Structure formats: C-alpha cells, structure tokens
Amino acid sequence: MSVDVLTLRYNHLDRQVEIAVAHRQTEPYLGQLALPGVVLREGERLADAAARAVWDKLRLPLRAQGQLTVFDEPHRDPRGATLSIAMWGVAEDLESEQAHWYTLDDLPPLAFDHSQIVAECRPLLVERLWRDLTFTRAITGSSFPVSAAVAITRSLTGAPPDRGNLNRRLASIQGLGVSQRRVMLGRGRPGHLWEWHPVDPSERQP
Amino acid sequence: MSVDVLTLRYNHLDRQVEIAVAHRQTEPYLGQLALPGVVLREGERLADAAARAVWDKLRLPLRAQGQLTVFDEPHRDPRGATLSIAMWGVAEDLESEQAHWYTLDDLPPLAFDHSQIVAECRPLLVERLWRDLTFTRAITGSSFPVSAAVAITRSLTGAPPDRGNLNRRLASIQGLGVSQRRVMLGRGRPGHLWEWHPVDPSERQP
DNA sequence: ACAAAAGTGTTCGACTTACACCCATGG
DNA sequence: CCATGGGTGTAAGTCGAACACTTTTGT
Incomplete structure (x- = not known):
C-alpha cells in the first residue's frame, strides 16, 4: 500500500x-x-x-x-x-x-x-486544469500572467491552447479576476495579471 | 486496506x-x-x-x-x-x-x-450512467425496455428524466440500438426494446 | 517594419434543458 | 373516455473548438 x-x-x-x-x-x-x-x-x-x-x-x-x-x-x-x-x-x-x-x-x-x-x-491532470481550483491555483500561484496560463495548458495537454478561448475560460472562473497591473516578459505586448481572490473557506471540489 | x-x-x-x-x-x-x-x-x-x-x-x-x-x-x-x-x-x-x-x-x-x-x-455513479458503457450495460442487461432506462436514471439521479432527451441520449450511445421488438408492461403504449450489440473487445473506458 | 505576445469578435457544431404536442394501449 | 406510458419536434442556452483580426510592446 x-x-x-x-x-x-x-x-x-x-x-x-x-x-x-x-x-x-x-x-x-x-x-x-x-x-x-x-x-x-x-x-x-x-x-x-x-x-x-x-x-x-x-x-x-x-x-x-x-x-x-x-x-x-x-x-x-x-x-x-x-x-x-x-x-x-x-x-x-x-x-x-x-x-x-x-x-x-x-x-x-x-x-x-x-x-x-x-x-x-x-x-x-488535464481534466483538473482550470476546473479543480485547488489544483489550478496551486500550479499558477496566487497571481500569474497570461503567458503562464498558456504555457501551463500547453505543457499539460501537449498542444498550445487558443489564446482567445483560454482568456474567456479564465474570465469565467469564479474566484479569479484580472488586476489592473500589467506584466511584460521579454518582447510582446504586456498582459494583464490574473489574480486569485482570497477565498473564504467555502469548498468547491468536484 | x-x-x-x-x-x-x-x-x-x-x-x-x-x-x-x-x-x-x-x-x-x-x-x-x-x-x-x-x-x-x-x-x-x-x-x-x-x-x-x-x-x-x-x-x-x-x-x-x-x-x-x-x-x-x-x-x-x-x-x-x-x-x-x-x-x-x-x-x-x-x-x-x-x-x-x-x-x-x-x-x-x-x-x-x-x-x-x-x-x-x-x-x-450518476456520472457513469449512459457514459461508462461497462457500468451501464451491466445495470441494464443485454436488452431493456424504455421504462427501465427511465427508472434507472430516476433511481440514480433522484429526479425523473425527460423522456424525449433520454431517448435521444440512448440513440446516441454507440453499441446500443432499438430492436423491432416491442414490449408492453401493464398499461400504456408498448415501447421499443433497446439492445446492446455484441461488442468486439475494443475497450471504451473513460 | 517586423516578430512576439495579448486581446476581441464571430462562427460552427455538439450537447443540455426545457417544453409542447402527438401516439398507442388497457381499463 | 382517460390515465398511463411511449415517441417526435422545437427552441434556448451553454460549451468547446476554430479562425480572423486588432493592439501593444521590443528589436
């Protein structure tokens, strides 16, 4: 065992x-x-x-x-x-x-x-990503740039996600929101920083 | 253990x-x-x-x-x-x-x-019903009337399913089809008998 | 100007839910 | 006739995937 x-x-x-x-x-x-x-x-x-x-x-x-x-x-x-x-x-x-x-x-x-x-x-694991919030939050950390969301999805599924669809998915996750802060990494347009709201201990595990 | x-x-x-x-x-x-x-x-x-x-x-x-x-x-x-x-x-x-x-x-x-x-x-169990075919087939048996499908769904979910939707769901399950035989149980219009096709051992387990 | 990264909009098809309505049988 | 069980049709809503196009940065 x-x-x-x-x-x-x-x-x-x-x-x-x-x-x-x-x-x-x-x-x-x-x-x-x-x-x-x-x-x-x-x-x-x-x-x-x-x-x-x-x-x-x-x-x-x-x-x-x-x-x-x-x-x-x-x-x-x-x-x-x-x-x-x-x-x-x-x-x-x-x-x-x-x-x-x-x-x-x-x-x-x-x-x-x-x-x-x-x-x-x-x-x-792929099933849990962006669905099981405990799992997802642990991987992303308390805040993360869009690039991280893209990279995480690509790493787990094997294929790069559609950025548009991923954005909307993130937006639909409750407990997660965009902050006004923007992040630049290397070249490219700076992206929003996504932030997990501090969760009051109400469970959401499917 | x-x-x-x-x-x-x-x-x-x-x-x-x-x-x-x-x-x-x-x-x-x-x-x-x-x-x-x-x-x-x-x-x-x-x-x-x-x-x-x-x-x-x-x-x-x-x-x-x-x-x-x-x-x-x-x-x-x-x-x-x-x-x-x-x-x-x-x-x-x-x-x-x-x-x-x-x-x-x-x-x-x-x-x-x-x-x-x-x-x-x-x-x-509810998740598995009509999705996990091994599970579903074991419960229904190799053939079953519509009434059974209704009753099984109601028993597991707790609420009676919409008959129309259930019919279409059954029709969409591959390996399952309606036979020409009809079954009467008590009063009411006789229903089709659903039959599982003999499956060649190709697995389908999610 | 160009590449890289981010963001918006639109469409399509699959699936889910809900509801309305018709069909066949026994009592 | 009517209650009971079976079956079809239709529409709204959600969801995922796919694609086209714009915006903002660094080089």
Missing part, C-alpha cells in the same frame, strides 16, 4: 510545467529515476503520506495535493504485490538537490510502472 | 435501482447493516477483491465492477486505521438470503462510515 506522487511545478523561466523525479536510493531499481513514493503508515492520511513522500525523496514541501487513481497490477513491484495510490501534488518552487525536473513530454523511462502511471494520469 | 462495494441491481418488478447491504456477522457493528467489504489480500486485484466481498457477504456473483474513490479518514474503523477503496459493482439478479436491497433514497443508516461513502459516491 504505497502512495506515488506526480509532483508538479510551473517553471517561470522555461515557461513549462515540470514533474519531479528522483534517483532511487534503495533497491529495487537502485539509482533509477522514479516518482516520489512511500509506503503508507498505519493511520496516515493520504495527504500526509503524499507530503511525506515528496519531502523524503525530494526535500520539497507540498503546496496542495489530491487523489488520482489506484493501480493494482500485482507485478508492478518486484518485492511483492503492493497497491499504489497515484496522487497529484504541487511543490513549492524551491531549490532541491534531489529533485530532477522534466517536462511530461521529455520524461525519461522510470522505475516500476511509474512511466505508465504518469501516462495514465496525465489526462486526469 | 479494504474494499467496499456499492453493489447495484435493477429491480425489474419495482422498476428501481437498488443497492445491497448485509447484516454484519462479526464485531464491530455486529448485526448492523453495512456494505459488503473485505480486507484486500496480498497480490489480489481490486476486481477480484470486490467480487470476493460480494460473494462472501451476499452470496452473489458480480457482473461487472470498477473503482470509485479512496476513503482515508483514520477513525472510520474502530479497530484501527484502514483505508477503504470504494468500488461499484453490479450483481447478477439472483436470490440471496444475505442481501438486503434498498433504494439509494431509502437506505437506512449503515455501519462504519458507509452511509457517507454511499452519499459521496452517488454522484460518481
């Missing part, structure tokens, strides 16, 4: 969403890249286990996290049959020795069935 | 979808009604565990099954913290001493957090 975390961040410099993996410190698959994962402890909440996995394996704190699906192929772990609960997580944007960041498209082969987990979970 | 199954069937006589529960034979909650559930064995697939749970607790074979979500509140089981993977299942329509069938609306309070599990999973 383990928890494996698809740990994401938005890289402002390279304008892309990245997923973190780490070299395994123990057998099996010693030295190979793998998703951060831990064996669930007695009485531990999934959210706590996800945070622990990311901290243990990457030395990064998690900003938010949530469930994806359960993988139950009996041969996924050579040590014996263990279920894996796949979760998403968004890490704080900090330095870490252990964390290796890749695009979802450039991700090298991973240990266990982790490559397959990532492949199967990617559509689930 | 246990698996709890929301076991459904369509009751042709009462024209409603029902969920099965059984009196617990062991402590805790001895004698109280609960969802069929088992502790997952080493190396057991989720589908097998679900089938085992329904067989052990209800003596019914499962026609189909699938994942819903994971529940991880540490205090859900007084014996100690155990995760519960909630699954849906559709049982064969057979007699069983152990199984007690209820509408989702009339379900009495259940042991553990099972009432809450059912409440939280009901929307997930």
Whole structure:
C-alpha cells in the first residue's frame, strides 16, 4: 500500500510545467529515476503520506495535493504485490538537490510502472486544469500572467491552447479576476495579471 | 486496506435501482447493516477483491465492477486505521438470503462510515450512467425496455428524466440500438426494446 | 517594419434543458 | 373516455473548438 506522487511545478523561466523525479536510493531499481513514493503508515492520511513522500525523496514541501487513481497490477513491484495510490501534488518552487525536473513530454523511462502511471494520469491532470481550483491555483500561484496560463495548458495537454478561448475560460472562473497591473516578459505586448481572490473557506471540489 | 462495494441491481418488478447491504456477522457493528467489504489480500486485484466481498457477504456473483474513490479518514474503523477503496459493482439478479436491497433514497443508516461513502459516491455513479458503457450495460442487461432506462436514471439521479432527451441520449450511445421488438408492461403504449450489440473487445473506458 | 505576445469578435457544431404536442394501449 | 406510458419536434442556452483580426510592446 504505497502512495506515488506526480509532483508538479510551473517553471517561470522555461515557461513549462515540470514533474519531479528522483534517483532511487534503495533497491529495487537502485539509482533509477522514479516518482516520489512511500509506503503508507498505519493511520496516515493520504495527504500526509503524499507530503511525506515528496519531502523524503525530494526535500520539497507540498503546496496542495489530491487523489488520482489506484493501480493494482500485482507485478508492478518486484518485492511483492503492493497497491499504489497515484496522487497529484504541487511543490513549492524551491531549490532541491534531489529533485530532477522534466517536462511530461521529455520524461525519461522510470522505475516500476511509474512511466505508465504518469501516462495514465496525465489526462486526469488535464481534466483538473482550470476546473479543480485547488489544483489550478496551486500550479499558477496566487497571481500569474497570461503567458503562464498558456504555457501551463500547453505543457499539460501537449498542444498550445487558443489564446482567445483560454482568456474567456479564465474570465469565467469564479474566484479569479484580472488586476489592473500589467506584466511584460521579454518582447510582446504586456498582459494583464490574473489574480486569485482570497477565498473564504467555502469548498468547491468536484 | 479494504474494499467496499456499492453493489447495484435493477429491480425489474419495482422498476428501481437498488443497492445491497448485509447484516454484519462479526464485531464491530455486529448485526448492523453495512456494505459488503473485505480486507484486500496480498497480490489480489481490486476486481477480484470486490467480487470476493460480494460473494462472501451476499452470496452473489458480480457482473461487472470498477473503482470509485479512496476513503482515508483514520477513525472510520474502530479497530484501527484502514483505508477503504470504494468500488461499484453490479450483481447478477439472483436470490440471496444475505442481501438486503434498498433504494439509494431509502437506505437506512449503515455501519462504519458507509452511509457517507454511499452519499459521496452517488454522484460518481450518476456520472457513469449512459457514459461508462461497462457500468451501464451491466445495470441494464443485454436488452431493456424504455421504462427501465427511465427508472434507472430516476433511481440514480433522484429526479425523473425527460423522456424525449433520454431517448435521444440512448440513440446516441454507440453499441446500443432499438430492436423491432416491442414490449408492453401493464398499461400504456408498448415501447421499443433497446439492445446492446455484441461488442468486439475494443475497450471504451473513460 | 517586423516578430512576439495579448486581446476581441464571430462562427460552427455538439450537447443540455426545457417544453409542447402527438401516439398507442388497457381499463 | 382517460390515465398511463411511449415517441417526435422545437427552441434556448451553454460549451468547446476554430479562425480572423486588432493592439501593444521590443528589436
């Protein structure tokens, strides 16, 4: 019974969403890249286990996290049959020795069935983007320029979004609004800065 | 690490979808009604565990099954913290001493957090109806009259569907078609019989 | 001037909801 | 006849995708 975390961040410099993996410190698959994962402890909440996995394996704190699906192929772990609960997580944007960041498209082969987990979970992440506000807000941060929205969508879906449609989508998200501030990055017309309104703790999780 | 199954069937006589529960034979909650559930064995697939749970607790074979979500509140089981993977299942329509069938609306309070599990999973079942074909087909059986489609939708959503819209929805489902046969049940105009085409094993699971 | 980035407008088709109306059968 | 269940038609609204065009910046 383990928890494996698809740990994401938005890289402002390279304008892309990245997923973190780490070299395994123990057998099996010693030295190979793998998703951060831990064996669930007695009485531990999934959210706590996800945070622990990311901290243990990457030395990064998690900003938010949530469930994806359960993988139950009996041969996924050579040590014996263990279920894996796949979760998403968004890490704080900090330095870490252990964390290796890749695009979802450039991700090298991973240990266990982790490559397959990532492949199967990617559509689930796409579904959550701009819909699950906890997820989306964690990735964007409390405010973000339009370029970030474009880059995030492109990174997750694989294809660049239509800017017009994306703009309208953003505008329709409640709790999100344009500020008067404008941002320039490099050349091009400066864009509005989108800002999440401070949410009073009323939940909206589908 | 246990698996709890929301076991459904369509009751042709009462024209409603029902969920099965059984009196617990062991402590805790001895004698109280609960969802069929088992502790997952080493190396057991989720589908097998679900089938085992329904067989052990209800003596019914499962026609189909699938994942819903994971529940991880540490205090859900007084014996100690155990995760519960909630699954849906559709049982064969057979007699069983152990199984007690209820509408989702009339379900009495259940042991553990099972009432809450059912409440939280009901929307997930609604999402699957007429979309997840494995789920839908298992509930309807290989052919079914319109009245069944209406009753199933009403049972799961809680409100009666618009017959016209439901008809068009059915017509748009691929793998499903109207046969020339017509069915009468009681009074009223006889309706078409909808039939699932024999599916060549090409998967369609969202 | 040109490329890059941002923003507006419009259209099309799919799907959802809602409602109005007609058809066939048993009692 | 009429209540009950089945079926068709139509229109408004929403949503996503696609595309055309304008605006504002840096080089």
